[in-house]
Amino acid sequence: MSCLFCKIIKGEIPCKKIYEDDQIFAFHDINPQAPVHVLIISKKHISGIPQLVIDDDALIGKIMRTAHKIAQQLNVADQGYRVVVNSGRNAGQEVFHIHFHLLGGRSMNWPPG
Numbered sequence: 001m002s003c004l005f006c007k008i009i010k011g012e013i014p015c016k017k018i019y020e021d022d023q024i025f026a027f028h029d030i031n032p033q034a035p036v037h038v039l040i041i042s043k044k045h046i047s048g049i050p051q052l053v054i055d056d057d058a059l060i061g062k063i064m065r066t067a068h069k070i071a072q073q074l075n076v077a078d079q080g081y082r083v084v085v086n087s088g089r090n091a092g093q094e095v096f097h098i099h100f101h102l103l104g105g106r107s108m109n110w111p112p113g
């Protein structure tokens with residue numbers, strides 16, 4: 001498996017890990033776009049939103065609740081934060097292992113660029 005994020009989960013590529021349980025792994029983005037920029041990923045390899053199946057529904061809900069807990073832990077929950085999943089070319093998806101960007105610590109524009 002040549003997936004970058006699967007290698008990070010296995011510890012084959014270093015990262016700044018901030019959370020892990022049996023299903024979920026979270027670490028700081030290497031190229032942060034905000035004072036807080038964390039990637040929350042499933043341990044199961046799922047390429048992206050189009051590849052989600054019904055059995056993943058609970059996992060995705062858990063990832064969202066985990067995002068809020070991490071936002072609280074990193075002190076950005078009160079002021080607000082953004083959770084983003086890029087899907088496909090127009091959104092600029094670069095890594096095809098589903099990941100949720102947690103961005104916080106600054107105000108953000110809408111619509112995003």
Ligand code: AMP
Binds near residue numbers: 015030039094095096
């Ligand atoms: P996306 O464009 O949505 O596919 O996002 C991929 C994200 O992964 C980008 O924000 C990258 O900065 C980040 N990234 C790529 N390689 C690494 C790495 N080795 N460690 C942490 N984050 C990474």
Ligand code: ZN
Binds near residue numbers: 003004005044045096
């Ligand atoms: Zn993977």
